Amino acid sequence: MRITKLHAGLAAVCLSAAMLVAGCGDSDKAEAEGEQVKLQLGHAMSEGTPAADLIEEMAKNVEEQTDGRVKFDVFPNSQLGSETEMLEQVQMGTMESAAIMVGTMQSLDMKMAIEDLPYMWKDIDHARAAYDGEFGEYLAGVMEEQDLKQIGYLEWGYRHITNNKKPIVKPEDMKGLKIRVAESSLRIDAFEQLGALPTSMAFSEVYGALQQGVLDAQENPLANIVAPKFDEVQDYLSLTGHFYNTVMLVVNNGAWDKISLEDQEIVLKEAERISKEVREKNDEMQEEYLKTLEERGMEINDDVDTSAFRDAMLPVYDKWEEKHFGQELMDIYREASGW
Numbered sequence: 340m341r342i343t344k345l346h347a348g349l350a351a352v353c354l355s356a357a358m359l360v361a362g363c364g365d366s367d368k369a370e371a372e373g374e375q376v377k378l379q380l381g382h383a384m385s386e387g388t389p390a391a392d393l394i395e396e397m398a399k400n401v402e403e404q405t406d407g408r409v410k411f412d413v414f415p416n417s418q419l420g421s422e423t424e425m426l427e428q429v430q431m432g433t434m435e436s437a438a439i440m441v442g443t444m445q446s447l448d449m450k451m452a453i454e455d456l457p458y459m460w461k462d463i464d465h466a467r468a469a470y471d472g473e474f475g476e477y478l479a480g481v482m483e484e485q486d487l488k489q490i491g492y493l494e495w496g497y498r499h500i501t502n503n504k505k506p507i508v509k510p511e512d513m514k515g516l517k518i519r520v521a522e523s524s525l526r527i528d529a530f531e532q533l534g535a536l537p538t539s540m541a542f543s544e545v546y547g548a549l550q551q552g553v554l555d556a557q558e559n560p561l562a563n564i565v566a567p568k569f570d571e572v573q574d575y576l577s578l579t580g581h582f583y584n585t586v587m588l589v590v591n592n593g594a595w596d597k598i599s600l601e602d603q604e605i606v607l608k609e610a611e612r613i614s615k616e617v618r619e620k621n622d623e624m625q626e627e628y629l630k631t632l633e634e635r636g637m638e639i640n641d642d643v644d645t646s647a648f649r650d651a652m653l654p655v656y657d658k659w660e661e662k663h664f665g666q667e668l669m670d671i672y673r674e675a676s677g678w
Contacts, residue, residue, distance in 0.1 A: 374408070375407060375408055375409070375410060376408065376409050376410070376594065376597045376598050376602075377410050377412065377435070378409070378410070378411050378412070378435035378436040378590065378594055379411075379412050379414065379419070379434045379435050379436065380394065380398065380411045380412065380413045380414065380435070380436040380437060380438065381413075381414045381415075381417075381418065381419035381420070381425040381428075381434060381436075381437050381438075382394065382413075382414075382415055382417075382422075382425070382437060382438035382439070382586070383415075383416065383417045383421070383422050383425075383439075383440075383541075383542045383543075384415060384416070384438070384495075384563065384586070385415070385416055385562075385563055385566035385567050386415050386416060386566070387566045388562040388563060388566050389562060389616075389617050389620035389621055389624065390438070390493045390494070390495060390562070390586060390617050391415050391416075393493070393613040393616055393617050393620075394413055394415075394438060394493070394588075394613070395413055396613065397411070397609045397610065397612075397613050398410075398411035398412075398413050400609050401605060401606055401609050404605045404609075405602045405605055408598075408599070408602055409598055409602050409605070409606060411436065416542075416543065417541055417542055417543040419434060420541075421522060421541040421542075422437075422439050422440060422443040422521065422522060423443060423446045423522050425437045425439065426439050426443065426444060426446060426447065427446070429487065429589060429590075429591050430447065430485055430486060430487060430591070432591050432593050432594070434591075435590060435591050435594040436588070436589065436590045436591070436594065437588075437589055438493060438586045438587070438588050438589075439586065439587055439589065440454070440495060440521065440584050440585070440586055440587075441454040441478060441584070441585050441586070441587050442454040442455040442521065442523045442525065442526070442582075442584065443521060443522055443523060444481075444482065444587065445523060445524065445525070446522070447482070447485045448481050448482075448484070448485065449524075449663040449664075450478075450481050450663060450664055450665070450668055451478060451481060451482075452523060452524065452525040452659065452663060452664075453478075453525075453659075453664050453668060453669075453672060454478075454582075454583075454584060454585065455523045455525040455526045455529065455582055456525065456529075456655065456656060456659070456672075457529045457581050457582060457648070457649065457652040457653075457655070458580075458581060458645065458648065458649035458652065459583065459672070459676060460583055460676055460677060461676060461677030461678050462677060463497075463583070464677075465675060465676060465677035466583045466585075467494070467618060468675065469672070469675035469676070470492050470494075470585055472675065473671050473674075473675070474671050474672060474675050475492060477668060477671055478587070479587075482587065482589060483592075486591065486592045486593075487589040487590070487591065487592065488589060488590045488591075488592050488595045489587055489588070489589055490588045490589065490590055490606060490607055490610045491587075491588040491607070491610030491611060491613070491614045492585050492586065492587055492588070492614055493585065493586040493588065493613065493614060493617050494585055494586075494614075494617050494618050494621055495560050495562075495563075495584040495585060495586050496560035496561070496562065496583065496584065496621050497560060497580040497581075497582070497583050497584075498558045498559055498560055498579075498580070498581060498582040498583075498584060499558060499559070499560070499561065499564070499576060499577060499578050499579050499580060499581075500513075500518070500556055500557075500558045500576075500577050500579050500581070501556060501557055501558070501559075501564060501569055501570075501573040501575060501576050501577075501637070502516060502518070502555050502556035502557075502573060502574070502575050502577075503549075503555055503556070503572075503573055503574050503575070504516065504555055504556070504575070505575060506575050506577055506638065506640035506642075507575070507577035507579060507640065507643065508577070508640065508642055508643060508644060509644045509647055509648075510533050510534075510644075510647055510648050510651040510652075511534075513530070513533040513534060513535040514533070514534035514535065515534065515535070515536060516535045516536065516555050516556050517535075517536045517538065517553075517554050517555040517556065518530060518535050518536065518537050518538070518554065518555065518556040518557060518558065519537075519538055519539075519540045519545050519548065519549075519554050519556070519557040519558075520537045520538070520539060520540075520558065521539065521542070522539045523539075525655060525659060526582070527539065528655050528658070528659075529581075529652045529655050532651055532652050532654060532655060533648075533651055533652065538554065540554075542563075545557050545567075545569075546567055546568075546569065546572060549569065549572040549573060550571075550572045556573075557569065557573070558579075558581070558582075560584065561624075561625060561628035561629065561632075562621070562624065562628065564576065564628070564632065565628050565631055565632060568635075570632050570635040570636060570637045571635075573637065574636075574637065574638060575637065575638050575640065576632055576637050576638070576639045576640065577640040577643055578639070578640065578641045578643055579643050579645065579648060580643075580645060581645075581648060581652070588610055
């Protein structure tokens with residue numbers, strides 16, 4: 340009886356070893372074959388803008404350079420939902436990747452709303468250096484805590500106001516203006532400081548709301564005023580430059596971990612490349628955007644009292660530092676701001 344048990348035990352050990360060897364063989368085979376990792380990548384930017392076009396280019400290059408092992412399926416223009424909805428999907432893993440404005444990420448952590456402080460950078464060079472440095476690293480770390488891997492930043496640029504009432508020159512001109520803003524509590528707070536009537540709305544709904552008179556105004560970078568043809572439903576463009584926005588490219592950590600280290604490096608290099616190129620394209624296109632809008636019939640106002648606007652909106656700084664941002668993050672920001 341003892342011999343039978345011994346034989347049975349040895350047989351079980353041999354069977355387990357055989358299964359382990361077979362399993363290792365299957366694993367090695369799968370790794371050698373290079374299973375494809377597919378990532379849905381959603382964003383709210385209009386097709387035809389530099390950032391949207393470069394994301395498409397990145398997706399194509401990554402697929403080619405990884406021999407198809409990594410494939411991004413890109414869905415622009417809020418096809419997969421609002422920025423907040425897409426961000427939640429990526430966090431849950433039902434969508435693998437997204438390009439989301441940093442300020443919108445406050446739905447996961449209110450520190451991310453810092454991007455929506457009005458007139459926070461002395462000039463564009465300080466803004467860019469901040470995202471390339473400690474400020475950008477800090478924000479990436481906040482999202483890492485939410486299980487999101489930051490793979491790059493894309494400049495969305497300075498935001499300006501369009502409306503159907505009159506040119507916006509001084510803060511008082513904003514009083515009573517029904518203006519659409521993105522899903523950001525700080526943006527709403529900042530515009531309320533001016534006496535405006537801000538409303539959060541998904542970008543895909545803005546054109547219709549302006550056309551129907553539900554809204555008087557909206558605010559966006561020039562690229563995202565030209566591409567959706569807001570000039571068809573807005574008469575005035577005022578170059579207020581009140582917010583500077585950056586889009587964070589993120590991947591769900593579970594999906595990121597499925598990509599080999601070699602292929603991860605390819606993705607990161609492509610993201611870095613388009614991060615640099617989008618700035619160059621934005622600089623090149625500014626005058627062309629203005630010329631296009633003027634030719635389409637918009638009245639362009641560059642006589643904006645930005646100092647008065649900044650002073651009028653400054654009360655949100657102390658309020659939000661105390662309530663949401665904390666001294667550590669604000670000190671990193673202040674060091675980089677140029678003010």
